[in-house]
Amino acid sequence: MNYQQLTRMYMENLEVRVTAAGYNQVWTDWRELDYTPDYNKFYLICDGEGWLKIGDTEYTPRPGEWFLMPQGVEQSFSYTSGPRYTKYWCHFTARIGERNLFDLLQTPLWINAEHDGWAAELFRELLKYHEDPSVTGPLLVKSAMLKLIAYYLEKSAVTQEGLKPAAVSEPLQQVITHIQRCYHRNLTIEELAELAHLQPNYFIRVFKRQFGTSPIQYINKKRLEEAKLLLVTTNLLLAEIGDRVGIPDISYLSRTFKANTGFSPSAYRLTFSAEQLPVNAKKPQQ
Structure with missing residues (x-):
């Protein structure tokens, strides 16, 4: 990061x-x-x-x-x-x-x-x-x-x-790097805690104290940000996007996406994809 x-x-x-x-x-x-x-x-x-x-x-x-x-x-x-x-x-x-x-x-x-x-x-x-x-x-x-x-x-x-x-500890840096690279996989708290050399429950507290969010919330946010980017920059089907971002259950992805953005994935694509924007309008930052 x-x-x-x-x-x-x-x-x-x-x-x-x-x-x-x-x-x-x-x-x-x-x-x-x-x-x-x-x-x-x-x-x-x-x-x-x-x-x-x-x-x-x-x-x-x-x-x-x-x-x-x-x-x-x-x-x-x-x-x-x-x-x-x-x-x-x-x-x-x-x-x-x-x-x-x-x-x-x-x-x-x-x-x-x-x-x-x-x-x-x-x-x-x-x-x-x-x-x-x-x-x-x-x-x-x-x-x-x-x-x-x-x-x-x-x-x-x-x-x-x-x-x-301020400097982030080397173990936590490794955890963030691992999440950035592997967010599409089924990451577990135990796997991340082992990278940080901490007991799982204590790792969750340390992560939240440092970043203000839990590890699972951070992973889910990363997945949704990537899904938003793929929706507006590709023609991939929602199932393909789900596989790429680590949320293969389409129904769950749709519900989570709407709960966090206020849009269904299809509505988000129609609203924010480059070809739908007025001339000279800027695409939203991802």
């Missing part, structure tokens, strides 16, 4: 929750030393001066800089003698299964958002919905938080440090 595939898997399984958010000037007693939060923090500095420490690295953020202070990392912050910080901020969790997103993705701890009005606009959207008392308010807050994270990751990707998944 390459970096892009792994990162997309993480994004598909990301769950977020906002615990606090605001826009304000800090107080003169804004100070806490050597603590380890169980949530992530974003600070977008708008004005003023101050001091941060994340892990072993100290920073004096300037206006226009957007900081990430990850969950589980020792940190400190303090007001200094200059003008106090005015900042947008939020506390949030971002989990892939049981893991923090920022344990699984290596990102810079700050990016330059100076002259970037969109960053502040995203924070304002989050604050607007965070105060929304309607029944859909929590959904709108999650949507706004996902936009913030997505934008931070997009900006991170073009920095010198870049954006890439």
Whole structure:
């Protein structure tokens, strides 16, 4: 699995929750030393001066800089003698299964958002919905938080440090490679667990903790993605496609396909095959 595939898997399984958010000037007693939060923090500095420490690295953020202070990392912050910080901020969790997103993705701890009005606009959207008392308010807050994270990751990707998944253990890499090559076979948990040198039940937990999905869910998703690709790029019969992707039972393939896409295989082919698309339209990415 390459970096892009792994990162997309993480994004598909990301769950977020906002615990606090605001826009304000800090107080003169804004100070806490050597603590380890169980949530992530974003600070977008708008004005003023101050001091941060994340892990072993100290920073004096300037206006226009957007900081990430990850969950589980020792940190400190303090007001200094200059003008106090005015900042947008939020506390949030971002989990892939049981893991923090920022344990699984290596990102810079700050990016330059100076002259970037969109960053502040995203924070304002989050604050607007965070105060929304309607029944859909929590959904709108999650949507706004996902936009913030997505934008931070997009900006991170073009920095010198870049954006890439943290290292995956060699045994799990072997499991993913094996699934990619052999998804059309009747793969068993016992077979995959043996590759990872783990007891089957423990292997399932380790896999889900790392990727946010179970091994069987991952295999089925791979099979359906391949079935979608074959439907729109070939004239193969459904039975032939089923044999190729490892789901030879046509009835089961049809039911599973519709449950996951909302289309029957034949309707999906008619809707998305290249010859059915308007001129200049792009085929959906597989």
